[in-house]
Amino acid sequence: MKIQGRLLQGGILLVLILALVMGAGGCAKSTMVKSGIKSFGPTAIDLLLQNILDTGSAELLKEGMPGQVVLVTGLTEMNPNSREALEQCCMLYVSYGMFIEDQNPKFATELYTIGKSYGIRALSTNEGFRKGLENGKKIPELVGALGKDYVPALCWAGLATGLQIIHQMDDPMALMIMPDAVALMNRTVALDPDYFYGMGKTFLGGYYALVPAFLGLGGGPDVSARTFEEARKITDGKFLMVDVFEARYLCTYTDDRKHFEELLNGVLKADSAALKGGRVLNELAKMKARYFLSVADSLF
Numbered sequence: 001m002k003i004q005g006r007l008l009q010g011g012i013l014l015v016l017i018l019a020l021v022m023g024a025g026g027c028a029k030s031t032m033v034k035s036g037i038k039s040f041g042p043t044a045i046d047l048l049l050q051n052i053l054d055t056g057s058a059e060l061l062k063e064g065m066p067g068q069v070v071l072v073t074g075l076t077e078m079n080p081n082s083r084e085a086l087e088q089c090c091m092l093y094v095s096y097g098m099f100i101e102d103q104n105p106k107f108a109t110e111l112y113t114i115g116k117s118y119g120i121r122a123l124s125t126n127e128g129f130r131k132g133l134e135n136g137k138k139i140p141e142l143v144g145a146l147g148k149d150y151v152p153a154l155c156w157a158g159l160a161t162g163l164q165i166i167h168q169m170d171d172p173m174a175l176m177i178m179p180d181a182v183a184l185m186n187r188t189v190a191l192d193p194d195y196f197y198g199m200g201k202t203f204l205g206g207y208y209a210l211v212p213a214f215l216g217l218g219g220g221p222d223v224s225a226r227t228f229e230e231a232r233k234i235t236d237g238k239f240l241m242v243d244v245f246e247a248r249y250l251c252t253y254t255d256d257r258k259h260f261e262e263l264l265n266g267v268l269k270a271d272s273a274a275l276k277g278g279r280v281l282n283e284l285a286k287m288k289a290r291y292f293l294s295v296a297d298s299l300f
Contacts, residue, residue, distance in 0.1 A: 067095045076118070086122035086152040090115045094160045099284060102291045105167050112164035119157025123150060140183035151192045155200055158184030166210075182207060198234035199280060201227055202242050209249040224250045238275040240285035242269045248292055248299075257300045264289040269292055 038185040069092055076082070093115030101108035123146065124130040132142040147153065162181035168174035185207070189198040205228035211219025228246045231239075243263040251260035267289040272282035292299065 083122050083125040086118050090156040092120035109167045112160045122153035139180040143183050148191045151195050155188040164189050172246040198231040198240035201231035206245045206249040211254045240282045242251035243267050244285045244288050252299045
């Protein structure tokens, strides 16, 4: 994809400039040459993502995210066999997509597609998973063999896939990969239902709202409502994205505008900082709450 090529080229250039700056002194430069890109590997990305999650301003982060994506893409491609780097790169693409999807769904879909590719690459560091894909097996057939170390990759690859599909609901080919998203998220929840503030259950709540019960695929409004409530309990209601997903997907499906507005207005009144280590996620939830309230007439 053109966007991925541009990001990769920019990321490598930025990393090389950073390496030259940090290695400008003789001894430091020698150390840089010996240690290579590992000096900028998962630890550097960990610190970057931690700072992102602790950011207090979602708008400020949104403006700065293209640069963060460029940097992390470059770091990842210079350490391409690191599961941690690949899954964190996937996470950042998904996060960036969620920031811009309401205003630019086409670009967000591109970001989700790229994010999914990094997530699958992270999962493919497992030899059995990789060989299974090479032999033509489907993702739902393979995820059961992945253990808890793969939870982040499972979650972010699943979320990338699911959000990509949501923006392509009119494309029958896109809907054909829905089983991949569900399998990835179900495995995430089976291994660690609390991961990332219950993101797995939050996504599944939205999925169950989109899938009518009569199809026999485990969906329907009752299952959706129950799953959202389970997700909410994980953080005692502090992860506001649960309310946003419930409003956007379940309330619009059941045509319950009153509850839709109650949930989103509650998000706007909540304390974002109550979610320790994830304040910016709640700020993002507030951005989405304001947007969905502004377009409520088109959703009902």
